[in-house]
Amino acid sequence: MATDTATDVFEEHRPVLIGVAYRMLGRVADAEDVVQDAWLRWSTADREQVREPRAYLVRVTTRLAIDRLRHAQSRRESYVGPWLPEPFVTDFGPTVPDTAERAMLADSVSLAVLVVLESLSPLERAVFVLREAFGFPYSEIAVTLDRSEAAVRQLAGRARKHVDEGRPRYDVDPVERRDLTERFLAAATEGDLDGLMALLAPDVRLVGDSGGKTRAPLRVLETADKVGRFVLGATKKGVPDADRVEFRFVELNGAASVIFLVDGKVDSVFQLDVADGRVQSVYVVRNPDKLVALSA
Secondary structure (H helix, E strand, O other): OOHHHHHHHHHHHHHHHHHHHHHHHOOHHHHHHHHHHHHHHHHHOOHHHOOOHHHHHHHHHHHHHHHHHHHHHHHHOOOOOOOOOOOOEOOOHHHOOOHHHHHHHHHHOOHHHHHHHOOOOHHHHHHHHHHHHOOOOHHHHHHHHOOOHHHHHHHHHHHHHHHHHHOOOOOOOHHHHHHHHHHHHHHHHHOOHHHHHHHEEEEEEEEEEOOOOOOOOOOOEEOHHHHHHHHHHHHHHHOOOHHHEEEEEEEEOOEEEEEEEEOOEEEEEEEEEEEOOEEEEEEEEOOHHHOHHHHO
């Protein structure tokens, strides 16, 4: 197989490889590093013996991601404050024309689901990602993980049960989420506490990720009163002059999100989960290390 052909084949499958690695690791940079390592393996492999390049590349990427995840989990135990995945720009493009498939991919990369995946073992997470997000058959996952098909089915059952118990129990309408996000942003910037409180569910939660490197709550905030007053207080104290501030709507992790820029630099990202016309969860990412990709 010529070098150009090898490169073309790898690039054809790169979006899937990035998708697998990101869902495994929750970090864009880590996912890109894993895919680069997979390329090095692919470029030196005896490709004439590879019958299914996609299966081979996914297998290599998954195993590399599992190794990296095992090392990352020890670091996350000492992480300062709540941990959220690094925001990931999702544009599934024309390769995913089916609405149901698009919804499945968006759900598997949502902030809420990725947070739950953090509590799975590396093998459980790999099985969940390969099965639920990409629809790989159990037999192929068994080869990838060097486990029996029965063991893989058992891992899949445990992972699915755990995710179902931990994920939000509501479907989020994209139009409703965008509308509530705009109203939430307007109420916060205008200092309208009553308007903000009217948007929040009584048991709303705010999860802020700063990694201890900038301002954000070091614990998850719960109840509408606490979340509403925090948001308003943070807006009054932290938002500079209007001419220095810019808000951009973008799809991150399969959902409408807002990038908050100050003097043209990304300061933070926030995203809402909504149901029944109310905000159920507020996710705020302020760790500058997790905003690098959005600044590029």
